[in-house]
Amino acid sequence: MKIKTILAKIGISDNDVLRWKKEGIKITFPMRKNKKFYKSDDGIIFIEGADKYVIPLSEIEVSQYIKNPGKFKEDFLKNLKLYKQFCLYLQKYIPRLDLCDHFSKSLALLSIFYLFQVGMDHHYYHFDRYLVYENYPQTPVGFWWAKAKDLYLKILGRNKMTNALQLGFLDLLSDKNQSIASQLRKKADKKNFYELQEALKKIKIFEAAQKEEIELCADHKNKQIIFFQIGLPIWSGLQKSIVKAGIVKMNYLEKVKEILNGHPINGVRYLLDQVNLNKYFTDNLKQELEAEIKRWI
Amino acid sequence: MKKVLLKGKIASPGIVKGKVRIILDSINCHLMNKGEILVTEMTDPLYMPAISKAAAIVTDIGGLLCHAAITARELGIPCLVNTKNATKILKDSQVIVIDAKKGQIYED
Numbered sequence: 001m002k003i004k005t006i007l008a009k010i011g012i013s014d015n016d017v018l019r020w021k022k023e024g025i026k027i028t029f030p031m032r033k034n035k036k037f038y039k040s041d042d043g044i045i046f047i048e049g050a051d052k053y054v055i056p057l058s059e060i061e062v063s064q065y066i067k068n069p070g071k072f073k074e075d076f077l078k079n080l081k082l083y084k085q086f087c088l089y090l091q092k093y094i095p096r097l098d099l100c101d102h103f104s105k106s107l108a109l110l111s112i113f114y115l116f117q118v119g120m121d122h123h124y125y126h127f128d129r130y131l132v133y134e135n136y137p138q139t140p141v142g143f144w145w146a147k148a149k150d151l152y153l154k155i156l157g158r159n160k161m162t163n164a165l166q167l168g169f170l171d172l173l174s175d176k177n178q179s180i181a182s183q184l185r186k187k188a189d190k191k192n193f194y195e196l197q198e199a200l201k202k203i204k205i206f207e208a209a210q211k212e213e214i215e216l217c218a219d220h221k222n223k224q225i226i227f228f229q230i231g232l233p234i235w236s237g238l239q240k241s242i243v244k245a246g247i248v249k250m251n252y253l254e255k256v257k258e259i260l261n262g263h264p265i266n267g268v269r270y271l272l273d274q275v276n277l278n279k280y281f282t283d284n285l286k287q288e289l290e291a292e293i294k295r296w297i
Numbered sequence: 298m299k300k301v302l303l304k305g306k307i308a309s310p311g312i313v314k315g316k317v318r319i320i321l322d323s324i325n326c327h328l329m330n331k332g333e334i335l336v337t338e339m340t341d342p343l344y345m346p347a348i349s350k351a352a353a354i355v356t357d358i359g360g361l362l363c364h365a366a367i368t369a370r371e372l373g374i375p376c377l378v379n380t381k382n383a384t385k386i387l388k389d390s391q392v393i394v395i396d397a398k399k400g401q402i403y404e405d
Binding site: 170207218225 | 308359360361362364370373398399
């Protein structure tokens with residue numbers, strides 16, 4: 001007789017899992033750092049932490065999204081909507097854990113947080129991360145940013161971006177575009193001016209993706225970002241239950257408590273990363289967690 | 298010479314002087330007064346009640362395509378992003394100058 005995994009016991013059946021997989025939800029196991037990742041200069045806490053674990057765009061995706069930023073926006077928002085539905089689905093099962101013992105509750109919360117975080121890596125950060133790479137011409141945003149800047153400098157007859165020129169470039173991206181654009185039109189030949197306008201339109205598509213993304217994440221009624229609304233209670237549930245659950249190896253209990261008092265996204269990386277999962281948790285917990293997550297692969 | 302308190306990435310140009318208002322949770326947007334400088338970790342649409350009153354925006358994190366940057370450019374107000382720790386260095390009601398032409402924040 002097949003042994004039920006922890007989330008199956010609280011009502012997430014194999015059929016439910018299959019349905020989500022057919023919808024396109026992608027989960028991988030184990031959670032591990034990538035060897036190559038772009039380091040961005042906006043990094044504090046979870047942003048830099050996310051870099052190392054985020055599934056990068058493939059070469060085909062990079063090429064496709066450079067050629068067609070509209071496709072980036074479409075794929076990003078489609079994935080984000082799917083991920084949001086998935087998180088809301090998982091959230092419904094959390095109240096059922098109130099009746100569970102500490103072991104089951106901790107195991108379930110760790111499983112849900114794993115799905116929440118790895119789902120985020122595949123369906124949200126996979127795209128969103130690239131919106132900060134304007135200085136990386138090998139990325140979709142960076143390619144068009146560099147192209148626009150090069151054309152802008154070419155039209156002005158300059159070969160290096162100064163602070164003053166940078167400010168003018170930023171004005172081009174704003175509603176001041178019209179007056180600055182007409183100034184540039186007078187200096188530029190038709191081809192360069194047209195190409196600059198096209199490059200700026202491409203950047204605007206990435207801006208539009210960012211705006212729609214952030215609007216999808218905002219719950220105006222409850223005045224919270226949806227993913228914080230879902231993730232933070234899971235995290236605080238873990239803070240309360242994990243210590244009594246008997247799932248952490250005794251010599252790492254203080255370390256795990258320290259991690260649980262920190263930032264949730266960084267924290268889930270530390271706890272459930274392949275290396276630390278083996279280091280911090282009992283074999284019993286690891287086996288059951290793995291059995292649950294493998295249902296989703 | 299004025300003391301430089303912080304540096305950041307220029308997301309929307311301009312120079313403005315005003316009082317700091319640190320808002321770490323969008324639920325506190327009602328604390329923002331017109332003409333103050335919004336200082337936060339990062340913004341999202343839930344911060345619009347504060348942003349609409351702000352003379353400038355300063356964030357700890359974010360790039361030139363983040364919500365704060367895009368919104369500031371649309372509104373035509375100065376914005377510095379990626380200051381790392383503006384929310385820790387600056388204090389509520391502190392009068393500062395945002396120089397989003399040099400990417401610096403000065404004490405007044």
